[in-house]
Amino acid sequence: MAKTLYDKLFDSHVVHEDNGTALIYIDRHLVHEVTSPQAFEGLRLAGRKPWRVDSIVATADHNTPTNGWDKGLAGISDPISRLQIETLDDNIKEFGAKVYFPFMNANQGIVHVVGPEQGATLPGMTVVCGDSHTSTHGAFGALAHGIGTSEVEHVMATQCLVQKKSKTMQVLVDGVLGRGVTAKDVALAIIGQTGTAGGNGYAIEFAGSAIRGLSMEGRMTLCNMAIEAGARAGLIAVDQTTIDYVKGRPLSPKAELWDAAVTYWKTLHSDADAAFDAVVMLNAEDIQPQVTWGTSPEMVVGIDGRVPSLALAKNEVQRSDWERAYAYMGLTPNTPISEINIDKVFIGSCTNSRIEDLRAAAAVAKGKHIAPNVKLALVVPGSGLVKAQAEKEGLDKIFIAAGFEWREPGCSMCLAMNADRLAAGERCASTSNRNFEGRQGPGGRTHLVSPEMAAAAAIAGHFVDIRTIN
């Protein structure tokens, strides 16, 4: 029978199945400091050990500061943040890991940037992490999704996860993306169409010529945002782009194993006649640069659009959602997006902090300067390796000359667990993934955009159509 990519990945990991509930084997377990301490504590209390230490790849990212690294751990002013980072150090020392990149290690960074760049994420794998943006790794044709802390403990103890099979959704994007239209815009346009609950219960496979045309960085951006459409897992079939990216990474297979792996990986695509439970279609040519206006990623319009009026709400529930969003965001319906002024800019996060993202933003910022009304424009590379590469290319100098701050890697102002955050009422053009109330700081107002659009907004002081800029 014809199988979808999801079927192939799921079925090849079933240890045992009983009445629709399966035990599936987990190949890679990514671990960070926030969702792991209670899991390690659970192991300790039960006298258990990790089933397979060499499946664990760990790093500190959520709490880590993005400046003041010269002071080391002592530079983390918040004692409970510091304790959480130290607790991860202690836990990895006690329980072990294949590789661990602690705070300030040259390879440290956001777990969803570090995994792929180390070759810790490979096609065909099952990948889990106590973090919803684990969907990122589906870009490699891996079955990857976020789990809660109880499941983190379960995977550590048993190498398995109790799962029911998801339904499958194919999101087809055919055509050629216009100039200035990125994977981020594709992701936001899809969510604008499906809504943030549209993917609940589904694994989404992104397909079509526009997806095939994306780089691995772009594919990771897209799969990263699958969870914002409600789907725990996003997937993209393996092709030569995937294989070229994986080759030569520290944890990638070598020599004969590489050849065997590639042969297998080439089977990781949906069969031509495989059926999906749902199909969503978009034309690449119709997608404009996107800007969210509200407090959910589904509250999104094209750059030449306006904050929608209540008349466009589809029902009573959405109407009250929108009314609350106008008030929280300090916006009036029908305001043109390009007339919204910003206070801060954040370029970073597991969605958009890879080298390609920084190159794109730097190309916009080059030779220009941030607008006087922009109080802070942060660039936070996704990992130590991304930062080093960017510096080799001189991107740091471009950003600094343009008035941006060039910081150390980490999650930073995507979720504002460290010191980087918005003050109440401040408005931010952000390349992150969530515009929820308080996400970037209590009372902060987030507009999600691509790196190019964030850089352009920093220069102009308000949102601008990147397609009108040379």
Place this chain on the structure above:
Amino acid sequence: MQAFTQLNGLVAPLDRANVDTDAIIPKQFLKSIKRSGFGVNAFDEWRYLDHGEPGMDNVKRPINPDFVLNQARYQAASILLTRENFGCGSSREHAPWALEDFGFKVIIAPSYADIFYNNCFKNGMLPIVLSADIVDDIFTQVASVEGYKLHVDLAAQTVSRPSGEVHQFVVDAFRKHCLLNGLDEIGLTMLQQDKIKAFEAKHKQVQPWLFS
């Protein structure tokens, strides 16, 4: 894990769709390395008028009188009634930990985000899906009848109203079994360790690069 069988509980209404886990428990409280004590900070940004940080004496903080869960009539509620896509966003299990610690054992909504839904079952909580129409009707009842309670029976998979009206709900058989008996899932999976080892050996032959 604590078992869940039946509950006759006071219902508190949270009339919002797409309530995300950042709202249920804001990020600053995720720095804790413990599993308990999150209840006082559940819905922190909506519930208090000041900005909350870990370690504050929450008793002394100014309460937001407009936030529904602060109303006297909903104190001691153990059933949370809410709208579509509850628990979306971050996978933080601190969200069910906070709700459970706050006093909720049951949530009723038309739909949930997948990860949150799954996390509830690991913590002795029962998230129930009822149709949007039924949920809407219960909202009306809760608003008009002070002290409105529902009776939830997991074994029978029913929600009963004071009027005698009974709604069936669907729950996965394995999750139901674990919840009814308060079973430790890790312990259950460990019973399958021979199968896991056998799978692992075969997996290693098919994809040896995953073990190199």
